[in-house]
Amino acid sequence: MQTDAKVVPLNTGATQQSPTSSVGRLPVALIQVRDKTAVQLKQSLQVLFDNADDTLFEMADRASSNAEQNAFFEAMRDLRLKRKSIERAFLQKVFESFSTLNQYEIGKAPQLDAVSFDSLSLVQNDELEETVALDAMVAKVMNRDGIALGHLTTRLNTLVSKKVDDKANPLGPRLLCEGFLDACRSLGVEIKVKLIILKLFEKYVLTELDRFYAEANQLLVAAGVLPDLRSAPARRQSDRPGNAARPAQSGQAAGASEGPAAEEGVQEVFGVLQELLSQVRGSAMPRREQPADAVPVSSIDLLRLLSHLQQHLPQQSSADYDMRFSLDQLLSRASARSGRTRVVGQVDDDVINLVSMLFEFILDDRTLPDSLKALIGRMQIPMLKVALLDKTFFSRGSHPARRLLNEIASAALGWVEQDDAQRDSLYHRIEQVVQRLLNDFVDDPAIFSELLADFLSYTGDERRRSELLEQRTRDAEEGRAKAELARRQVEDALNQRLLGRTLPEVVVRLLQEAWSKVLLLTCLKHGVSSDEWTATLQTMDDLIWSVESHEGPEARARLLELVPGLLKSLRDGLASAAFDPFATSEFFSQLEALHVQAFQRLRKPEPVEVLADDGLESPPLLLELPSESEAQDESEPAMVAVIEEIVLAAPGESPTQEPEVSLADDDEALGFVDNLRVGSWVEFQEDEEHKLRCKLAALIKPTGKYIFVNRTGMKVLEKTRMGLAVEFRRSAIRLLDDALLFDRALESVIGNLRRLKGA
Template identity: 45%
Template sequence: MLRFSDILRPQVLAYFQTKFQSFLNELPSYLMTACEGIPDGQQQAYLDIIVLLRHRRDDINARVTGLFNEKWQNFQQLAHPPQEQGTPVSALSMDSIGLVGSDELELNVVIETVSTRLLHQADQVITDAFNRLSALLPALKYADQLPFHPKVLLHLVPECFGDNNLSTLQKTVLLKQFSTLLDMREVVSMVGHALEQAEVPVPVVAARVSEDSSFVEEEEPDLVDVLRDIRDLNQKNAGGGSADGKGGSNSSGQVTELNTDPNSPLLQTTTTGGIVVDPARLVQQAAHFAQISQSVASVPLMPQNIFPLAQEQLIATTELMTRLSKLQDIQPLTPVAVNADIPSVAEVREHIRGQLQNDEDTVEMIGQKDTDIINLVSAMFDYILDDQDLPTAMKALIGRLQIPMLKVALLDDQFFKTEKHPARLLLNSLAKAGVGWDEKAQASDILYKKIEETVFKILTDFSSDMALFVQLLADFNKFYEEQQVRIALIDQRTREAEERRAKAELARSEVQLVLNQKLTGRRLPMAVIRLLQEGWRHVLYLSFLKDGKEAESWRQAVKVVDALIWSMMPVKEDAAWLERLKSVAPKLSNSLKKGLVSVNFDPIKSESLLREIERVHQETIDGLETPVVEILTEDQDVRADGVDRISVDQAVSGADSNVRSVVLPKSELVDLYQGETLPASDKYVQMVKHLKVGAWIEFSATDQLERHKLVARIRSMEKLIFANRRGIKVAEMSQMHLAVEFSQGRARLVDDQPQIIDRALQSVVGGLNQLTA
């Protein structure tokens, strides 16, 4: 364990210090921006932090490093914990259990919420580390005892500011800003490597049941067991149901996807990958909603300042539905382009609380079952409105559906129990359609208008009839499928055009490469260079495009180049070579003519070039000297005294007969990217290598986030082609360039199949399970 700590601690410390310095550097600018548009009285809380940072930054830096080291020392001490006497349950007094202060509770809720979100990046590795280390350290009871747990790292932020009288609001501002810089994926990579280097073993879970299956090892009851038994007894006495949860029944008989066994997991995955949950069973965990949802914590569903002698009165679900309908009627129906405000979950809950009567005689309360469902929906929408895969405009529209979805959940428990509920399917479809939203063109975008029309239809027409969602779902899916077919055709045309362009570029490069290899360094008559560069290169180019390098047509075209060069390189005093030239020249001329005709080369120019070749051949046979030029590439283009070297294109198009040397162009493909590179084994390089066509990427290199879809991958050139949602090409880049963008945080992969309800439920119920564990 100590070796593991010695390996990991300096790595995490260096990473944390880097992020913390960036946090302190960016904090004044962030706070000044946050001050814009808020009342002067509220601005002072932000400005006080800037003043504190200016005067105490060195102390803060020193304190945070000391606190970090202290967390690691506490972790290392788990290897030798002090011997303590356990306290029997019977000796515990309820008077000894103190209440946490409201400010501390609020701050803990923020840390729990942010930590839960960060854990999505690290949950698997941290769980693995906890299991492996807890097998070696019996004193390690909880994952958040690990010094690299996000909750521990987040706690360091308010603690490092010391006793400076910061309010809960100020500490919350600091925490949320720091959390935007903290990327747990980098930390878990260090943890994984350290576990392997330190050779921390994977524990083997021992069976708790003996060979005789009728015997199970008994355990001492603990406080949690006692409290759970008390809770179950109270539920039985209050509700008349059985303590094991089997007393209730569902008269509809329509729940076919949810396992209602009380011993089954609270959150279940269906055969199609969907997420279902029974909200009735959440009563066991209702107390934890405030710890996973900031909105539930800040706005409880009960009136404030209740009069001491007021009589509590529960409002029926039907009356609650009537009041929610009144709130639904005042939801904005203006386009997002006009009003982009996103109704927060806390604001919606405040509206609900505001409708509860509270005077000296009566205080209205919402029933526990209805409260649990509203809390679940609130926590779910907290996740949805914080989901980075949803564009801002989409969040603004979905945020307006909070009241209708609350009504759906209260009216029909199938909303959570089955993934096929029409309201749930419709919300998922709207979120999926909004992934590639072009924010800049939303006012004129027909998809945006259709989503907006659907949302407004729900707000104006939904009362209690679920048939509306069935109708809207069918209508929207038909529209979206037609859109997808049209966009798929555009994507296909873009892909084919780009592949043709890439193949043409590759063919030009390959042809020039062959000519450079055959001609460089030789001294040949200008007629040969002119024929190859002006005419025969087209024969090679079309042969490559049509059949590729492995085809017989390509090999024959290259052989003609070899034969032509051979015929222009006489062997002095070799009668046999001369006799062979007399035999080959007519055949070679005929092959050249046929090749030029096959590519529809200009007949007049073709005749002129072939006459020049025949003239040179005749001069060679007659023993006459023919003027020649030296052939170089761009890399050899070093001008010598008195020697004027020009490009081959200038030479073949000009009439100057005194050219003594020509320069051939380079044959390599133009590299799209000239910046930083990563090793082939890098995880981002591998991720880009396996990226599928159709994936959405969000780029943040500019001031505005932009989302592009990968529509083509040109593997021969390692080039990627991107288009917007309407199928219009917007960018191209190399695979390495995209990998670097990923590594620098300027690009991220967007989930293009966002089953938003499933992901929200998984996050909410997963958070509850972690807290109760």
């Protein structure tokens, strides 16, 4: 039956694009995943809102004051009224995340908008608390469901053109948390209440993600997307938080309870790496010859040998240290004692090769400073041991050992070589971490979690301090930008009125040295569209007119009417700008003399002929002849012709010199500068021996200034767009890769193995 009903499905906005849209159509399998997950998320949100009233009521009941109690009751009411709009906004975010998966091609960098000073704002405590809570929620999900999410991300990458990682996965915890937080922006609640709502989101939505991931992976497997990549099964309903209480388990026991399927998924990731190694072994990679009677050492014995090397590692280990050579020497001694050739087993040998290749990349990485490379290089044996103990080291991005290495590398990104590195707090802290690993790590990987927590606490404090100083730097630059913009407005106003005119010197000095400050203050406080700005311009126009030559009774009448108000406006303006009262007095005394002369010129009569009584013409007589003193007072004032544009210099500053070279708009160097994003780390080659590492903290759009800070948040450099382009042209600036170090190393190793396989 045909119908004209205007019923539009909820997902049509996400699936149908205009013919000119740059967003690609999603594969059918991915649309199924999106729609099924949207239904599941909607159900979970409904459970959240159904329980929110009870939770907030309990909090109100336990409130310590009437104000706090009223805040909870208001939050309950607000949440009831806006739950539908929050739910709709959140699901819309999810659909948008899916719809943009095919928007960019692999390798194409997204264009980033320039940041102006208008968009800069101080990070408030409320936002910081939101960020901390969000990071903690994301970390819990990644630790619990990282493998299943990783497999889902891998499958997505086979279906879409845009390169997706766990952070950009539409179903990843970070995008979901940020989407929910954005949807809740309309709630007029305090941060304390908002954090409670976030906790409810974690309890009723995020705890269901393992089931969502399992079902999403199963849908894609059924569609033939990487069917051999197996994920860990979802937890039973009875195991979920919020159901039957169960005793807390240690990390080791929890890992063991995941069952053989989880171990199988981990082994498959490691198996892929082994397969790549086996395919290049003997061709691109030399095969290690072993006697027929060789006996592989057990993993336990291998760990003991590595612990011996770890304890006797040279104090200043460098890239020249050959861990494999030292291990072979120990095996030779063990073989001589036992009378049988002892070798490393094939699986353990693959782990050693993989870790060695990872550290080869790390020690060759130009992003790490050389001094810190030496420290990080000493972590190779502890990292090898943890990889032998736990194969999830290669597959789980949230593994404590991997995270520790990544956090150290991230903290070291902005570190600058110093003459006495040992006195630097960051260097000292990294050295403590490395030494603790070398001294204490035997076979319990829990030490990595402990060291990670301590290091995150240290870097968190450092980051908060640097962010505060960085924000102050941005605020100062914002103020400078506003002041510079105001100076330009004042310069334009002065030049429009003075350039090309010849005026008394005292008036030109008064306007340039004194009234310019009044104009500047008015522009900063009220803007150029205000009545106050118009009034200051009018005062300047009146002053200029009052000292110019005029004729006729109308001019004299206007001057008589104008001067009293003009002088009052001038005095009030200069007083508001706190101009030097002594200089003000001198200006006004000279200005008074100018006005007196102007009045005298205007009242000077024309010669009048007087006829005698007898009608005969008599010699002409001048009436009101000026006295000798009046003639001296009427001496012409010093005049000055304004032929050059007035430039107001900022106090204590010299204007930035723009390079004389001019580059084409499509020049590669300008493209590099335009693609710089706020937060990017760069390295400047100041001279042959000195390098400066700094972060782009802000782009002040009105002035075109790029502001760079060091890792403490202190401003160290200021460049213009053209200046940066010139630095890039002469190869004096290099962009530092701030991606996770271990992940880049692993990606490089896999890429190299694949190239060797195809060679």
